[in-house]
Amino acid sequence: MTFALFLPSSHGTLLRSKNGQSTPAIYWLSGLTCDDTNFCTKASAAAFGAADREGVALVIPDTSPRGEDIADDDAYDLGRGAGFYVDATEGQWSDHYNMYSYINEELPSILEEKYGVGVRAKSIFGHSMGGHGALTIAMKDPANWASVSAFAPICNPTKCGWGEKAFTNYLGSVEAGKEYDATLLIETRGPFVEYDDILIDQGLGDEFLADGQLRPESLEEAANRVGQAVTLRRHPDYDHSYYFISSFVDDHISFHARRLRKKQGVQRAAMSTEGSALLSSTAGKPITCKAMVARAPKEPLSCETITVDPPRAGEVRVKVIANALCHTDIYTLDGYDPEGLFPCILGHEAGCIVESVGEGVTSVRPGDHVIPCYTPQCARPDCIFCQSPKTNLCPAIRGTQGQGVMPDGTKRFKDEDGKPIFHFMGCSTMSEYTVLSEISCAKISKEAPLEKACLFGCGVSTGLGAVWNTCKVETDASVAVFGLGAVGLAVIQGAKMAGASKIIAVDINPAKFDMARKLGATDTVDSSGLDKPIAQHIAGDLTPWGVDYSFDCTGNVDVMRAALECAHRGWGTSCVIGVAASGHEISTRPFQLVTGRIWKGTAFGGFKSRTDVPSLVDRMVSGELPVDHYITHTFDGVEKTNEAIDELHGGSCLRAVVQY
Numbered sequence: 001m002t003f004a005l006f007l008p009s010s011h012g013t014l015l016r017s018k019n020g021q022s023t024p025a026i027y028w029l030s031g032l033t034c035d036d037t038n039f040c041t042k043a044s045a046a047a048f049g050a051a052d053r054e055g056v057a058l059v060i061p062d063t064s065p066r067g068e069d070i071a072d073d074d075a076y077d078l079g080r081g082a083g084f085y086v087d088a089t090e091g092q093w094s095d096h097y098n099m100y101s102y103i104n105e106e107l108p109s110i111l112e113e114k115y116g117v118g119v120r121a122k123s124i125f126g127h128s129m130g131g132h133g134a135l136t137i138a139m140k141d142p143a144n145w146a147s148v149s150a151f152a153p154i155c156n157p158t159k160c161g162w163g164e165k166a167f168t169n170y171l172g173s174v175e176a177g178k179e180y181d182a183t184l185l186i187e188t189r190g191p192f193v194e195y196d197d198i199l200i201d202q203g204l205g206d207e208f209l210a211d212g213q214l215r216p217e218s219l220e221e222a223a224n225r226v227g228q229a230v231t232l233r234r235h236p237d238y239d240h241s242y243y244f245i246s247s248f249v250d251d252h253i254s255f256h257a258r259r260l261r262k263k264q265g266v267q268r269a270a271m272s273t274e275g276s277a278l279l280s281s282t283a284g285k286p287i288t289c290k291a292m293v294a295r296a297p298k299e300p301l302s303c304e305t306i307t308v309d310p311p312r313a314g315e316v317r318v319k320v321i322a323n324a325l326c327h328t329d330i331y332t333l334d335g336y337d338p339e340g341l342f343p344c345i346l347g348h349e350a351g352c353i354v355e356s357v358g359e360g361v362t363s364v365r366p367g368d369h370v371i372p373c374y375t376p377q378c379a380r381p382d383c384i385f386c387q388s389p390k391t392n393l394c395p396a397i398r399g400t401q402g403q404g405v406m407p408d409g410t411k412r413f414k415d416e417d418g419k420p421i422f423h424f425m426g427c428s429t430m431s432e433y434t435v436l437s438e439i440s441c442a443k444i445s446k447e448a449p450l451e452k453a454c455l456f457g458c459g460v461s462t463g464l465g466a467v468w469n470t471c472k473v474e475t476d477a478s479v480a481v482f483g484l485g486a487v488g489l490a491v492i493q494g495a496k497m498a499g500a501s502k503i504i505a506v507d508i509n510p511a512k513f514d515m516a517r518k519l520g521a522t523d524t525v526d527s528s529g530l531d532k533p534i535a536q537h538i539a540g541d542l543t544p545w546g547v548d549y550s551f552d553c554t555g556n557v558d559v560m561r562a563a564l565e566c567a568h569r570g571w572g573t574s575c576v577i578g579v580a581a582s583g584h585e586i587s588t589r590p591f592q593l594v595t596g597r598i599w600k601g602t603a604f605g606g607f608k609s610r611t612d613v614p615s616l617v618d619r620m621v622s623g624e625l626p627v628d629h630y631i632t633h634t635f636d637g638v639e640k641t642n643e644a645i646d647e648l649h650g651g652s653c654l655r656a657v658v659q660y
Contacts, residue, residue, distance in 0.1 A: 001065060001102060004036045005115065006048055006058040010628040024146075024260035025057040025111065025118030026253060027103065029126030029133040032162070033081045036062045042242035043249050050250040054257035055628050057117045061107055063130070065096040077162055078169055084157075085133030086180050088170040097170060100180070104137050104144060121264050123256035125149040127245055128208070132157055135182035135198070135219075142194040147259035149199035149252045151245050152206055155219035156183040162213050183219045191228035198223075198230045199255050201248050203238025258623055265447020265621055283356035283366070284310050287317070291413070291431030292641045293421060295343045297335030301430070303639045306345075306421065308433040309412045311358035316436050317412075318352035318370060322451040322659045323429045324631075325349070325641070325648050326458045327485065331555075331579060332424070333645075338582040341404040344422035345413060347429035348374045349457035351450025354441075361438045363610070369446050371457050371617070373609035374401075374425040376439040392469075392608045397437055401426040407437055427457075430641055432660050442613035448621050451634075451657050455486075455627050456616050458604070459655070463490025463553070464616070464625075465605015466575050467498055471549050475499030480538055481521075482563050483553035484512040486630050486654045487577055489519055491551045496520025497625075500549075504542060506534060509651060515629065538566035550574040557584045564588055570596040577602055630655045 011023045028039050039047070039060045051058050064070075064083030071092035073079035088097035103124075111117045123146045126134035131153025138148035157163020158174050158181045167177030178184050186192075202209065202216050209216070216232055223230040238244045287308045292301035311317040326349045332340040354368045364370060378396040379386050385394045397407045404422030405411055412435040413421035413428070428434045444453055455461075463486070467473045479495045481488050484507040495503050496519060505513065505521035513524040523542060527534040539546035546568040552560045555578030564574040565588065574597065576586070593599065607613060619625035633647045633656040644656035 001107070002036050002062050003107065004040050004060040005111070005117070006051055006060075007115070007117070008052045008055050008057060010055040010631075011057065011117075022112070022116045022119040022121070023055065023057050024121035024123075024257070024264060025059050026051070026256045026260075027059045027061070027122060027124040027134075029061070029085065029103065029124065029130030030063050031126070031128030031130050032063070033076050034063050034130075035081065036060050038242065042246065044246035046246060047249045047253065050253040053626065054253055054623060055626070056253065056257050056260060059107070059111060059118070061103065064099065070096050077165060082129065082166070084129060084166040084170060084180075085137060086166070086170050086177070089176070090170060090172045093170050099133070100137060100140075103133065104141055120267060121146060121260050123147040123260055125151070125252050125256065126153070127151040128240065129154060129162070131200075132163075132180075132182060136180045136185060138195070139182060139185040139189060139192060140179070142192045145194075146263040147195060147256050149255055151201050151248070151252075152203060152209070152214055152240055153182070153200060153216070154214055156215040157181050158184065159215060159218065160213045183215070183222045186219065186222045186226060186228050190223065190226040196229060196259075198228070199252060200230060200232045201235065201244075201252075202232065203235050203240065203244045205237045206240045206244075208240050254623070261621055261623060262447070264449075265445065268449065269446035286310065287355075287433050289432035290638050291345050292347075292638055293343050293415065294333055294346050297333065297340065297342065300642050301333075301346075301645070305416055306431065307414045308431065308435060309414070311356060311361075311412075311435050312406070312408060313359040314361060314438050315358040315406065316361060316364055316370070316438050316441050317355045317357075317433060318372070318436060318441075319355050319433055320350050320352050320429050320431060320660050322454045322657050323347050323350040323638075323641075324454045324457070324459075324655045324657045325644050327648070328425075328458065328579065329430075330645065330648060336581045339402045341422040343415070344404055344424045345428035345431050345434070346424050347431070348372065348425040348427035349454055349459065350427065350429035351454035352429070352434075353450075355433065357438075363438060364441050364443050369444050369448070369450060369453075370436075370441040371444055371453060371613050372427040372429060372434070372436050373440050373442050373457060373604070373613060374427055375604040375607075375609050376426065376437060377608050377610040378439045379610065386608070392604060392606050394439070396439060397426060406435065430638065432638055439610070442610045444614050444617040445621060448617045451659055452620065452627055452631070453617050454657065455630055455655060456613050456620075459486040460490045460627055460630060461607055461613065461616060462577060462602065462605040463487040464494040465607045466551055466577050466602045467491055467494035467549075469606030470600060470602040471573050471575050473498045473500055473549050476501045477549060478502040478504075478543060478547040478568075480504040480506060480547045480550040480563065480566055481553065482506045482551065482559050483578060484509070484516050485553060488551070488553035489515060489630070489654065491553060491577070492516055492519045492521050495549075502543070502547070504538060504547065511652065519629070533562065535562045535565040539568075543568075545569045546572050548572060552576050552578050554578045555580050557586050560586050561588050564597060564599050565592055567597045572596070573598040573600065575600055575602055631657050633657070634659065
């Protein structure tokens with residue numbers, strides 16, 4: 001049997017994931033006379049673009065066995081190209097025409113073993129005969145499929161010519177075909193609690209609808225009788241062709257992707273619950289683990305065995321599952337951070353599981369999934385910062401955090417000689433275990449994969465929040481983004497989601513422009529190749545008066561000035577996101593501000609960590625806020641962190657995620 005397989009760009013990352021989950025798969029079943037090529041050539045690029053966007057694989061099998069020794073018939077609706085997705089029991093057909101078992105069992109086992117695709121997470125859809133196949137396969141084995149949809153399916157085959165012919169030949173009688181009739185399966189086995197909805201699209205100009213081959217009304221009536229949710233969308237003038245499919249295939253892929261994410265999330269939550277019992281065995285005891293220790297500036301990290309003490313009052317000890325490298329870590333390691341203390345354990349962008357909690361901790365408990373946040377949120381009624389909608393800069397533990405210690409002034413890390421090691425940004429996630437203040441722990445859904453959710457610990461949140469919170473970019477605004485690392489790309493993504501109509505992406509590395517355009521950039525500028533200052537190019541060539549909003553994501557004070565000076569006369573706002581090296585100062589002519597420009601900055605995008613990060617993660621889980629594109633490199637084991645740092649220095653890395 002031949003099949004086609006499309007793998008999304010995120011497949012490599014998931015294949016290397018240590019959480020036991022794979023790239024989810026959507027199986028497409030074609031109609032009469034088709035093979036594995038029809039969908040690939042006629043469903044339009046929209047299908048594959050949508051699959052890549054949603055991070056799902058597409059599996060496109062043939063419609064029947066093929067070959068000289070395979071039984072066939074002269075009629076187009078029997079034999080090769082017309083397997084009808086049944087397991088044949090009669091005569092010449094029984095040896096090879098076992099399409100039901102092939103789709104439901106044999107092909108999935110091959111794909112799971114050889115490609116790591118669809119393991120415990122697959123959905124199914126199809127067209128015409130393939131729509132019939134998708135519906136019946138999903139209804140006969142609902143535990144095996146996350147969702148099902150169809151285009152112009154043969155809904156009641158025991159009552160139509162195509163079905164009567166197929167069942168009589170393959171199974172011996174129409175009566176035997178009842179177990180492959182979607183309408184009858186709904187009546188006898190429905191409602192299916194596994195399927196919150198079944199999506200069906202039907203063209204009203206379909207010639208096979210008119211002659212009674214499809215009968216969607218029968219399935220709809222049966223579903224209504226038993227209370228099965230079915231969304232049957234009727235489209236005037238659309239016929240039975242692949243033009244019809246290409247018009248709505250994006251909807252179907254999104255329909256399945258949402259349900260696949262939910263199924264994988266439920267699986268992750270179950271795995272986490274099973275593992276939380278193991279965590280309790282170490283509560284109250286020191287833990288020995290591996291960590292990457294920064295002994296001195298500008299030196300490689302040292303992989304060492306350290307001791308992590310139990311959490312004290314108001315503290316939480318966590319097991320770090322995944323850590324993403326941020327340029328702030330490298331900034332400190334390279335000696336540019338005036339608060340940098342050595343030896344220390346860097347890292348502040350991680351996904352973790354709570355191992356144990358100290359006295360008085362009530363907001364999290366062992367087994368919970370959390371994102372450590374360097375910007376805490378005490379949420380005390382007397383904290384004017386937490387209670388104000390104007391800022392997220394809670395100062396509750398800022399003093400001790402900058403000194404590399406816990407809020408009580410002590411440390412929780414010791415090296416093999418028993419000497420203390422400084423904390424970093426209140427997080428220190430380049431260690432298999434770390435201790436956090438409770439007010440730095442954002443509790444998130446267990447449905448979220450921690451190797452993706454970790455990105456919300458710093459860079460991605462900062463870029464999005466600069467747009468949504470700090471500047472509140474509105475629909476139809478114009479935006480310029482300087483620096484196309486992960487933060488800059490997050491600004492572009494956030495601006496696109498906010499409805500900005502013009503998004504100018506600026507960098508000196510044109511290799512970054514492709515991703516910027518994919519995320520929403522309308523213009524790209526290599527500022528190193530201009531014959532005039534970039535501010536004049538933007539406020540003069542690309543726009544008459546400048547952009548409504550500009551964002552510096554470089555940390556370069558000269559770029560910060562350029563970003564301000566390309567902001568629109570009278571109302572333009574420029575936001576500083578990048579962190580400049582110690583001792584550097586910004587400057588501009590006062591006239592730039594007198595003429596209405598606003599210069600502001602942001603930390604963590606203005607998000608209040610414990611309140612807002614869980615919502616961001618929920619939006620990722622729902623598919624509304626994809627982040628896969630930021631993860632360009634993955635590594636296994638905390639000891640691989642130096643290799644990840646090398647990649648980050650290489651210029652092609654947005655985020656390197658190290659899974660412990």
